[in-house]
Amino acid sequence: MAALQSVKGFKDILPGETELWQSIEEEAKRIFRHFGFREIRLPMLEKTELFARSIGESTDIVEKEMYTFQDRGGDLLTLRPEATAGIVRAYLQHKLYAREAVHKFYTIGPMFRRERPQKGRYRQFSQINAEIFGLTSPYVDAQLILVLVHLMTALGVDDAEPHINSLGCPQCRPAFREALMAFLENASGALCSDCQRRRTTNPLRVLDCKVPGCREATIGAPALADYLCEECREHFATVRRALESQGVAYMVDDRLVRGLDYYVRTTFEIQTGALGAQNAIAGGGRYDGLARALGGPDIPATGFAIGLDRLAEIVGLRRQPDLPCPPLFIAALGDQAREQAFQWLSRLNTAGIAADMEFSDKSLKSQMKRANKLGASHVLIVGEHELEQGVVTLRDMASKEQVDIPVPEVTDRLLERFPNSGG
């Protein structure tokens, strides 16, 4: 173990796996385009203050998971632990709200949190984010969920179930919070030690606890739904109607609580059982107050994040990788032949044709083996005997048929037979 290793929780994505990631990203981009989202690309490094103010000072993410450091100029910087804060920052910084009332963004990239790694959880992980600015309409909440469901279906993830909930708003949530705290105080004896702590710091989270004792103790707990104000109630009802009108099967989960402070009203998660303890592969919700909290105008917003690593693992489980294979392999025998082969190969490659050759001095048998392994449909055999006679041989690997091609015609014949694949 003398060779250097990657940093804990940071992983490499090797060829064979990158194809899967690319296909997922392409599918997502295609769907985003259809739904009217445009790509935004952002720095991975932001001022620490941005995350403290958006995610919430007392969240675990900010308190103990961020990669924060002082740069050489003394600025306190943080590798982004999530994307929404940066998107809002960019949106405000460039005053995009002044150009048009509504913006729909997506972005794909790495996030960083220093947690203990486990299945489906890494210190650098990628997310696909989508955000909609400038609309309070419940229909855009529904549209986001629809995008997620649509993407899951397109990727063949059939057991992905949207869980939805409403967290209320600053008007109605405080009353619920108080009622819940009062309830938990009575039930406190039955709660686990973590929930004892959460009871005061983040009472909503107690509802989310997995410990059976806590689930039992909170059975009669106040329900958020009963405390929603008229506007929130109507908003949530419209989200549900919109989903139903699209035939989206969803589950109302009144215990669905999001970990970030900025969420209000609609929240949702896409869950699956395929990933051990990490059952959420996507999550999101409405964050109407965030733009204002970051010093901008009062602009409503809603969005989601997909855990791309988790999604790739799930999709990878149910899909055989189809490796890209060049249609043509050139086998050259001897120095002269290799020189000629390299010229042809380069000509083909620059013309957009996937092809490869053997560059070292190997036996024809060995070169044929390699061509077979690469999955080439044809092999161009460039041998000294043929060159002397002014021809080369093209072998069809499936039918084993071989035809001679006169040297002057090689490029044209190959360009004709292997049209630019475009890929």
Place this chain on the structure above:
RNA sequence: GUGGGUGUAGCUCAGUUGGCAGAGCAUCAGGUUGUGGCCCUGAGGGUCGUGGGUUCAAGUCCCAUCACUCACCCCA
């Protein structure tokens, strides 16, 4: 931060009551001098995670340490 599991060839793993480090797959080379897949033969590749200890002798027993992994926590 807390707990459990696992570390032997590139990969998946055997390795008996301590007694010469193995298999399959993969790689490479051959199987009449220039033709792939199947088959056959052979080769390369390991300080047994690392450092101590016990012993005539440690992959095996003991201690420490590191790494990986799963779970808690948190979240996508």
